Amino acid sequence: SPRDKKYKRILLKLSGEELMGTEGFGIDPKVLDKMALEIGQLVGIGVQVGLVIGGGNLFRGAALSAAGLDRVTGDHMGMLATVMNALAMRDALERSNISSRVMSAIPMSGVVEHYDRRRAVRFLNSGEVVIFSAGTGNPFFTTDSAACLRGIEVDADIVLKATKVDGVYSADPKKDPTATKYDRLSYDEVLDKKLGVMDLTAICLCREHDMPVRVFRMNKTGALLNIVVGSNEGTLIEE
Numbered sequence: 001s002p003r004d005k006k007y008k009r010i011l012l013k014l015s016g017e018e019l020m021g022t023e024g025f026g027i028d029p030k031v032l033d034k035m036a037l038e039i040g041q042l043v044g045i046g047v048q049v050g051l052v053i054g055g056g057n058l059f060r061g062a063a064l065s066a067a068g069l070d071r072v073t074g075d076h077m078g079m080l081a082t083v084m085n086a087l088a089m090r091d092a093l094e095r096s097n098i099s100s101r102v103m104s105a106i107p108m109s110g111v112v113e114h115y116d117r118r119r120a121v122r123f124l125n126s127g128e129v130v131i132f133s134a135g136t137g138n139p140f141f142t143t144d145s146a147a148c149l150r151g152i153e154v155d156a157d158i159v160l161k162a163t164k165v166d167g168v169y170s171a172d173p174k175k176d177p178t179a180t181k182y183d184r185l186s187y188d189e190v191l192d193k194k195l196g197v198m199d200l201t202a203i204c205l206c207r208e209h210d211m212p213v214r215v216f217r218m219n220k221t222g223a224l225l226n227i228v229v230g231s232n233e234g235t236l237i238e239e
């Protein structure tokens with residue numbers, strides 16, 4: 001029997017790195033299939049899912065710039081990388097019979113549709129997974145900011161940020177054995193303690209618009225579904 005859902009509409013942010021599996025670059029279709037399955041469970045209990053996927057498995061503007069490329073060009077490449085990831089995710093979702101759409105902040109006629117908030121909300125209401133790609137469409141931003149922006153725009157109940165660690169810690173748990181996990185943090189604590197969960201633009205945007213963020217570990221099986229039915233996985237960031 002379907003469990004009671006806590007959220008009607010979520011914005012899930014996946015980093016590009018989540019898609020590469022055990023490889024150091026690119027996309028692992030097996031990982032995508034597993035994610036599609038987990039997203040399908042949410043759709044199955046009637047949760048509306050907006051998705052933002054990063055591009056760090058392919059290109060990051062800052063890294064390209066450090067290697068000598070023009071920063072804005074590098075950011076454009078990073079945003080295009082997110083479109084590739086979105087196409088791969090749509091493919092995996094549709095193979096699992098989950099209707100989905102890719103919208104892009106950068107018009108790319110014939111490949112994906114251009115982002116339009118009202119259309120996005122209509123698709124979400126009709127139960128389609130909407131993948132928001134090309135970030136915000138602007139250089140010098142990240143897909144964390146894009147996730148928070150789209151989440152706020154489409155009036156999601158929460159932004160769920162999937163990471164490699166199971167929440168926000170006082171220090172890097174891989175380097176510092178005394179690091180402790182926070183169950184809850186305020187936006188100001190994240191900023192004051194310089195916790196580096198998300199970039200500052202993203203946190204400020206959420207604080208300004210009262211958008212809660214939950215940071216959790218995606219490759220822990222069932223974590224996503226648990227959160228959506230109300231369990232306290234990971235760390236909640238709110239007022």
Ligand code: UDP
Nearest residue numbers: 016054055056061075078135136141142143
């Ligand atoms: N990017 C950008 N503007 C945006 C979102 C992303 O310029 O609004 C570029 C930026 O170069 C970034 C890259 O796209 O490094 C990939 O996104 P991100 O680093 O956020 O991916 P993730 O770390 O989540 O995989």
